[in-house]
Amino acid sequence: MRKPNCHESFRKGKLLRLQHPLENGHYKLVECRTRLQSCLDEVGRIRAFVRKEATQWSLMQCTVDDKHTWLKDLPLNVAHRLGYEVLPGLRALVRDGAARRDISIAYPLIEQAAHDLVDRLESVRVSIRKCIDYEYWHMQQGGSLLEPVVNDAISLTQRALAIPRTMGVTF
Numbered sequence: 001m002r003k004p005n006c007h008e009s010f011r012k013g014k015l016l017r018l019q020h021p022l023e024n025g026h027y028k029l030v031e032c033r034t035r036l037q038s039c040l041d042e043v044g045r046i047r048a049f050v051r052k053e054a055t056q057w058s059l060m061q062c063t064v065d066d067k068h069t070w071l072k073d074l075p076l077n078v079a080h081r082l083g084y085e086v087l088p089g090l091r092a093l094v095r096d097g098a099a100r101r102d103i104s105i106a107y108p109l110i111e112q113a114a115h116d117l118v119d120r121l122e123s124v125r126v127s128i129r130k131c132i133d134y135e136y137w138h139m140q141q142g143g144s145l146l147e148p149v150v151n152d153a154i155s156l157t158q159r160a161l162a163i164p165r166t167m168g169v170t171f
Contacts, residue, residue, distance in 0.1 A: 006079035006122035010114075013083030025092030026161070032085040033157040039074060040150045046071065047139040068132040074146055075125035078153050082114045086153075090160040097165040106163055113156055121149050 004012065022028055042061040048054035049064070056063070062070035090110055094100050124145045128135045138144050 004076065006075050006118050006125055009076040009079040010083040010118045013080040013085075014087065017084050017088045022088050022092040022095075024095045025089040025098075026096040026165075028085050028089040028092065029157055029161050032081055032089065033154055033161065036078065036081065036150060036154045036157060039078070040147065040154065042070070043074070043144055043146050043150065047142075047144060050136050050139040051142075071132060071135055071146060072125070072128055075121040075149065078150055079118050079121050082118060082153060082156070086157050086160060087111060087114060089157075090163070093160070093163055093165070098163045102163050106160070110156060110160055113159075117149065117152055117156060120152070124149055 038061065042059065045054060045058050045060065046062075046067050049056060049058060049067075059067065087107075087110070090103065090107055094103055127145060135145050
C-alpha cells in the first residue's frame, strides 16, 4: 500500500477534524506543541545515538531497529498535526476567549505558513524516503533535515497560542 504524501496527510487531518470538532482550542494547541516538542527531542536523541554519544536505551518514541521508520514517518505525522490540531485549534480559540477579529486576521497568515511548511515537509520526506542514510549523514555532521521543519511546526503552534485571549479567561 502506498503511503500518502504530506499534502494528503495534511488534508486527511483537516477532514478528520471535521468529524471530531474541537470545543476549545487552547488545550489542543498546547497538547500539539508538547507532542511536537517530544518529536523534536526524539530526533535529537536519535542523532546522539547515530553519533555514538548515547545508547539505544535513550530512545523513547522508537527503537534502534525501527528508528528509520519513525524518522521517515515524521514528516507525515507533522503534516497531519498541522491539519488536525493547529489550524482547527486556532479557529477554536474563539471559545477560549480570543477575539474573532484577532483570529480572522491571524488565520490566513498561519494557514499560509502551514501550507508552506507542508511543502517543506514533503521535500524532506522525499529526500529521506528511499534512503534514510541521507538523514543519518546530516546527523553525523551534527544537523538534521527533520529538525528545522519540526521546529517550525512548533513555532507555528506557538504563533497560534500567542493570540490574545480576552473575557477574563486565564491560563
